[in-house]
Amino acid sequence: MNNLVQFIDLEAQQKRIYPQLEQRIKAVLSHGKYIMGPEVFELEQQLSEFIGAKHTITCASGTDALLMGLMAKGIGPGDAVFTTPFTFIATAETITLLGATPVFVDIELETFNMDPVKLEQAIEALLNMDRSKHPLPGAEYMSISPLKPKGIIGVDLFGLPANYSKINRIAQKYNMFVIEDAAQSFGASLDNHRACNLAEISATSFFPAKPLGCYGDGGAVFTNDDYLADKLRSIRIHGKGNDKYDNVRIGINGRLDTLQAAILLEKLRIFPDEIDQRNYVAQMYSEHLSGIVKTPFTPKGYSSVWAQYSILSENRGNLQKRLEENGIPTAIYYPKPLHLQTAYSFLKYENEDFPVSEYCSNHIFSLPMHPYLTDDQIFKITKIIKNNS
Ligand SMILES: *Cc1c(COP(=O)(O)O)cnc(C)c1O
Numbered sequence: 001m002n003n004l005v006q007f008i009d010l011e012a013q014q015k016r017i018y019p020q021l022e023q024r025i026k027a028v029l030s031h032g033k034y035i036m037g038p039e040v041f042e043l044e045q046q047l048s049e050f051i052g053a054k055h056t057i058t059c060a061s062g063t064d065a066l067l068m069g070l071m072a073k074g075i076g077p078g079d080a081v082f083t084t085p086f087t088f089i090a091t092a093e094t095i096t097l098l099g100a101t102p103v104f105v106d107i108e109l110e111t112f113n114m115d116p117v118k119l120e121q122a123i124e125a126l127l128n129m130d131r132s133k134h135p136l137p138g139a140e141y142m143s144i145s146p147l148k149p150k151g152i153i154g155v156d157l158f159g160l161p162a163n164y165s166k167i168n169r170i171a172q173k174y175n176m177f178v179i180e181d182a183a184q185s186f187g188a189s190l191d192n193h194r195a196c197n198l199a200e201i202s203a204t205s206f207f208p209a210k211p212l213g214c215y216g217d218g219g220a221v222f223t224n225d226d227y228l229a230d231k232l233r234s235i236r237i238h239g240k241g242n243d244k245y246d247n248v249r250i251g252i253n254g255r256l257d258t259l260q261a262a263i264l265l266e267k268l269r270i271f272p273d274e275i276d277q278r279n280y281v282a283q284m285y286s287e288h289l290s291g292i293v294k295t296p297f298t299p300k301g302y303s304s305v306w307a308q309y310s311i312l313s314e315n316r317g318n319l320q321k322r323l324e325e326n327g328i329p330t331a332i333y334y335p336k337p338l339h340l341q342t343a344y345s346f347l348k349y350e351n352e353d354f355p356v357s358e359y360c361s362n363h364i365f366s367l368p369m370h371p372y373l374t375d376d377q378i379f380k381i382t383k384i385i386k387n388n389s
Pocket of ligand 1: 061062063064087088090091155181183184205206207217218219
């Protein structure tokens, strides 16, 4: 049957700001500066203000934002970068693209984010080559290339920041850097600091389905460090020096389109209101569903932007089926943790290496989440779950 509810309702949002979007797009068509036009710089300034970060470097996608961050830190073969296996492939993929090695660390069941206790165990295990302390990439792989712990990518899964007070402290202790994968958390906060400003470098995505999305691919890197910001701006445009025909390092073609910047400028204006609406929807879901399924937990001092509202249930298959029969779409993020993906079979991780991630893959699913869900829709969705639990 047709969906009664949209999983993410971009249509309702577009209707709300259509005349303004049209005006912005027309302005770009008339000035014709499709690459690095004035809207790109206007957006960067507004994003810096919104986040409270000194520098915003917009770019072509969240994946490029992560890649540029790792390139700015000079990551390459022989380097280990710690991250979780319960994330979108892009997080680990960028590490691998640079010839470095992702070393996976399991998540906390409560937050779906990296477990800082296990992070330190993993670093110690790697430093001592002691697999009894923590699962590591396969022995055969490691003997070819002994790994040095260099960095950590914390992932703010479903819009909830990871525990950066602990992650940053551990990084400092071992002289490592931290990149915040804030692809899902633009608009969230931790102890009154915005997500995208919780580590040395942060990377976000403006993919249409993210909390703040454009009408294509887009992303941004944030930092408070002047040196890194310069380097990131150079990497974004083919490692440019004075201009793009003066190349001082290896970079990428990583620019954000002017048209996407124009669209984001209008979406950013309504974003604070949309954050409130997202929180309202999440609160309603949790009120109706607590005690029936395992609802998301937001620790004290944290706020989520609810990129996804994800619940755990032993009865997932049946609940998804009942919801679908009633025109309610759901999704599973993520059906297979990264250490079990074919692409990462070369790391020789095994089943049960990361039991919390594996448990979540088998029991999690996400409900429709967007600022335009009505009380009636929320009531209908939660009623179906109640009646079938
Ligand atoms: C979406 C996402 C990315 C990649 O962003 P793109 O803009 O799609 O390249 C990276 N990490 C996480 C956690 C994501 O959800």
